[in-house]
Ligand SMILES: [Zn+2]
Ligand SMILES: [Zn+2]
Ligand SMILES: [Zn+2]
């Protein structure tokens with residue numbers, strides 16, 4: 158005998174919900190999944206009416222489902238948000254070029270404006286070129302540092318108030334575990350925050366903070382969403398791999414474990430003597446930094462000088478001090494990295510233009 | 525995802541530390557080594573000496589912090605390798621202290637506190653008793669079933685997610701126990717009603733903690749030593765985190781903690797399992813195998829079992845893992861409201877307010893009412909817990925359970941009767957609540 162949906166008690170149950178183990182129907186699954194994201198948004202007061210919100214879109218399942226759900230909830234609950242797709246092209250052939258095609262289709266399917274910013278265009282170096290120089294050992298450091306900045310640059314180009322990313326509950330739980338394993342107390346304190354404005358420019362948040370990865374996949378599958386499902390060709394990080402595998406095993410033992418770990422992480426209060434370094438802005442590019450020269454600029458300097466190990470690992474602080482007050486080295490490859498002050502000024506002008514005749518506060522974010 | 529910058533600082537994989545005399549014991553540098561611990565080589569006598577020194581350093585540090593001198597001491601001993609090593613070390617420490625020179629470092633007395641688990645693990649007790657009787661020390665024993673040695677019990681009558689219900693509810697009632705059923709039988713019923721090994725481990729932890737504390741109290745011991753090795757403590761930190769116990773973690777797994785007026789110390793915290801094994805072998809210290817719910821089971825049998833095998837493997841590849849995890853937990857602080865929080869009926873730890881609401885907002889089971897919610901800007905708050913109408917004699921205990929014990933009871937069968945300490949905690953906290961309400965009128 159077919160089982161009846163445990164929620165609506167009417168339709169036939171066709172799936173077992175990974176988060177709770179309930180047997181439910183497709184429509185109820187959509188509904189509870191979306192409602193939980195809505196609850197997350199509402200309970201944490203993530204947005205204000207009129208906010209310009211960029212969805213960090215990679216073409217992968219998380220961000221594709223995020224774009225769909227954000228659009229749906231914005232309409233259903235009348236959030237009053239202006240939504241955009243914002244993509245970073247790292248320049249990884251066979252991975253990013255294909256996934257960007259997916260993003261371009263999403264743009265049409267969801268009728269959202271799309272901006273793509275590329276490493277090549279911003280820094281003069283694609284990831285393929287970087288890997289050619291540095292090899293495969295530290296390339297994820299480059300990619301991570303550059304992407305963070307690239308998203309902020311894109312956000313200023315669109316004059317956004319907010320960026321949402323597709324980080325899901327599994328990512329958050331895994332990060333909590335990793336920070337415990339390696340004793341990273343400051344990060345343990347911060348990694349459960351749903352929204353950060355620590356970078357000084359644009360608020361970033363994770364509406365999927367409590368959404369299980371398995372349910373995101375399930376949602377994409379049953380909604381027949383168009384996403385790209387290949388892992389980054391340069392990726393895997395061994396240590397994160399350990400944590401990920403362990404988390405999957407925990408989830409198998411007790412499905413609520415992912416949520417339980419996040420609940421634990423949120424309750425953990427880090428002793429107050431653990432201080433974060435104070436922030437200033439990079440003298441070269443204007444990006445927020447705990448040093449006179451930001452990490453991205455150090456990495457770039459290394460690439461330009463042909464000594465890519467410059468900004469890697471323990472030596473980075475020393476290098477940052479060394480480079481302070483000097484002008485950047487430029488090879489033939491170099492592009493002019495646009496200063497953040499310029500981007501900010503431009504964003505402010507855009508805001509003025511949009512708001513001619515209206516009485517809203519026209520100061521651009523981050524000023 | 526490889527998009528976090530975090531990844532630049534993961535711990536370095538194992539590196540050989542330089543030995544001062546290659547191929548020789550790191551201490552005496554003259555003897556051939558017999559064992560390698562954390563990449564350092566030791567000969568037999570140097571290893572034993574180093575371990576004794578390590579124990580005393582840790583113990584003295586803890587005593588200083590806890591300000592415990594000259595009190596009566598209880599060593600919690602299961603009979604397993606770590607607790608037996610600890611017993612040997614503490615007796616040795618105590619006797620040396622008593623014999624003169626360092627009299628000020630001694631304790632007034634040393635007693636062994638032991639919990640007899642044979643009700644759940646038949647046959648395990650004989651070996652332990654034999655070993656304990658061979659030691660020259662007073663032993664006091666509590667049995668697990670002692671927690672059912674009372675006439676009243678708190679019985680779970682309802683717990684759900686009722687399909688379509690807005691939220692979970694835990695309703696209990698105070699019942700008279702059937703005098704025809706022995707405490708031992710009641711204990712077994714409790715455990716058979718908990719559907720998973722993880723839940724059983726969780727409940728067993730709570731019961732043993734309660735019993736050992738009670739033993740210490742009844743013997744007038746103000747200092748209690750627990751035989752948790754570093755490996756065990758790291759496992760506990762991760763297990764408790766995975767069970768959703770983050771709120772109470774700063775009280776549960778520390779080098780020194782305070783259980784009421786009892787100072788709880790963990791002097792074996794810097795030992796890994798391998799050190800214990802070699803120390804016991806070379807000092808001819810016998811120990812027993814203490815069975816668990818997952819003895820002989822595969823790693824995925826329970827959260828604790830899975831975590832332990834994970835931590836052991838991780839510590840093999842990154843030898844500082846256990847120490848790092850133990851250090852991490854010392855940097856955590858209790859939340860500001862923890863001091864006034866209600867104590868969980870099951871585990872006795874502070875329970876955070878609103879745990880149930882938090883879970884319900886993120887595991888929605890009701891799709892009918894979602895339409896009516898206002899727009900974002902209104903910033904709708906989670907609804908307060910509703911007043912529940914209960915059948916006569918029913919008590920809504922949801923607010924009296926910590927997040928983790930809600931998990932535990934979520935899977936429990938209706939009719940499950942909780943240990944007597946739950947009834948006791950319910951009644952005393954109830955009295956405290958009443959007192960609070962009338963406090964301003966008391967003269
Ligand atoms: Zn349904
Ligand atoms: Zn810079
Ligand atoms: Zn030696």
Ligand SMILES: [Zn+2]
Pocket residue numbers: 868869870871872873925926927928929930
């Ligand atoms: Zn509890």
